[in-house]
Amino acid sequence: MDNTHIMFPDIKSADELTDEKIRLFIGAYGFEDRSLGWINYQSGQGHILSSAVPIHYNNPKGRNKIKQLYDALSNAGASNISKVNYDHNSPHIFHESLKGALISSFTSVEEIIIDISSMTKLAILVCLSTLREFRGAIRIVYSESDNYSPSEQEYKDSKEDMEMFARFPTVGVGTIIRMSCLSSIRMQGQPVTLIAFASFNEQLVAHMLGTINPHRLIFINRKPSREDYSWREKATQEIHKKLIDEYSSNNPIDGNGLLKRTASTLDYRDTIKEIDEIYKELGNYERIICAATGSKMQTVGLFFSKILHPDIHIEYPSPDSYCVKGVSTGIRKVYEIYISKYSEFIQQLSQY
Structure with missing residues (x-):
């Protein structure tokens, strides 16, 4: 996809809105400072929401x-x-409730704000999928924290004392969730390529491997x-070192000893580019399953x-x-991705 960065809108500083449009806000109750980042950023702008x-x-972290x-x-109006x-134990009910x-608002609302700052990754995916038929504009907004856990020193200490992992944002894995809106039955019976994002929780990928038994792990x-x-970047690679070494032929290393395949934690277009390259190489021959373990x-x-x-x-x-305490603190900057005609944009992508 040579024109990825042309097709997809920039991620930029969030606009300060006015009350010129009928808007709906979707966000999550959060306990971190950034859960209020965008709405507080709009403070004093008048009645910008309807x-x-x-x-x-149902299972709050804090x-x-x-x-x-x-x-x-x-x-905000x-x-x-x-x-x-x-309820992470009943994600299908969440999808139907959402x-x-x-859907009843699709004809009356001109613009929808999706604040992903406090959403789980599954909630982000389900929200974006549920809005596929919305003809108006959407703003995907994200508040970046000042400080994230773990700190560099906490990570260094953890390598000597694994109990320190209890202070990391996520620990262990509960269950693997599959949703109809994110699934595909194509290529069943073919060798499986599992694409995963490196994180501070190695067990997420390990559990996927035990469930899927893929032909290759990227x-x-x-x-x-x-x-x-x-x-x-080096830390998350170290955490997954055992699996990277086991699947070394699928995970090339650069001259600095780092994985060649990387994607910005902020610029979503990097992820699209990396997955597109993998798909072009393997998609015609293998079933591609992606684990939502990234930022x-x-x-x-x-x-x-x-x-x-x-x-x-x-x-x-x-x-x-x-981890209830110390996951993230403060708000450094508020970003947004603006798509003027969402359903039309989705349709264009699906026909690409």
């Missing part, structure tokens, strides 16, 4: 900022607020967008890769525990 669909986690979010949405429950809350490492977090913006790129290549199958290994 309605909102907050996602309520003390969610529910009241703060409701107050901010009301101040949202007079109709209808929450949707998210469709019920959104890692896409994370490339931090900030220089002060560049150490993470939130890498997950956005994964969704659009699925639209470009419908026979790609996506699965979500759900972490079974989280």
